[in-house]
Amino acid sequence: METANLYSDINWFYTNYEIFKEEFRGKVIAINNQEVVISANNIEELKAKAKKKGIDLAQSVIKFIPKEDVILIF
Amino acid sequence: MKVPILETEWLGAVREIVSVSIKGHNINFKTDAMIDSGSPKTFISTIDLRTKTRIPFSNYKKEALVKIGGAKMYMIDLGQCELTFYDIDNKPISITHHLFGGIATTQDGYSIPTIIGKDFLDEHSLNIIGKTGKKYLVEYTGD
Numbered sequence: 001m002e003t004a005n006l007y008s009d010i011n012w013f014y015t016n017y018e019i020f021k022e023e024f025r026g027k028v029i030a031i032n033n034q035e036v037v038i039s040a041n042n043i044e045e046l047k048a049k050a051k052k053k054g055i056d057l058a059q060s061v062i063k064f065i066p067k068e069d070v071i072l073i074f
Numbered sequence: 075m076k077v078p079i080l081e082t083e084w085l086g087a088v089r090e091i092v093s094v095s096i097k098g099h100n101i102n103f104k105t106d107a108m109i110d111s112g113s114p115k116t117f118i119s120t121i122d123l124r125t126k127t128r129i130p131f132s133n134y135k136k137e138a139l140v141k142i143g144g145a146k147m148y149m150i151d152l153g154q155c156e157l158t159f160y161d162i163d164n165k166p167i168s169i170t171h172h173l174f175g176g177i178a179t180t181q182d183g184y185s186i187p188t189i190i191g192k193d194f195l196d197e198h199s200l201n202i203i204g205k206t207g208k209k210y211l212v213e214y215t216g217d
Binding site: 006057062066 | 080082083084085087089091093102103104106110112113121122124125126127142143144160181182184185
């Protein structure tokens with residue numbers, strides 16, 4: 001993945017977080033080229049799906065969407 | 075060095091985020107890292123460690139149990155790693171730093187992102203400059 005793509009995928013994730021929050025609650029998602037290419041119930045499932053689809057997770061944006069609305073304070 | 079920062083509202087606050095490539099033993103991936111000057115340590119998130127690396131966690135000594143954002147995590151010592159950022163001209167800038175891994179004990183901790191902490195900012199004399207919507211990570215070059 002090109003650096004510009006990574007940056008735009010990161011930007012795309014945060015810009016659209018409110019949409020993802022509703023659609024993927026409690027799931028782990030992988031993003032490539034401004035597309036959610038995998039959604040899974042847990043990390044093991046995500047890795048299995050990535051292997052099957054030939055997606056390199058090391059070059060993708062991977063995020064966990066909490067089940068509930070949370071405010072992260074740190 | 076002038077690395078663009080993405081400022082974004084996420085999980086209840088405005089966050090400052092940079093894209094970074096990280097290389098080390100069993101580590102070679104790209105991710106986004108949140109700049110958090112309140113964090114004493116720089117560490118890789120659970121999600122990044124578990125999905126993007128082949129690190130055998132059970133072989134690592136648990137350095138400390140910490141609470142971050144209300145979630146319990148234990149830290150593992152990953153040793154020296156190379157972090158590569160990309161400046162405004164897309165030129166790579168590599169910095170070697172001692173990194174930790176944050177292993178969340180429950181799913182609550184999976185939201186905690188990879189963090190660029192105070193140790194990194196201090197050791198490499200890095201500051202955030204700019205105004206809202208146009209911020210950069212830069213090297214301090216004054217006295």
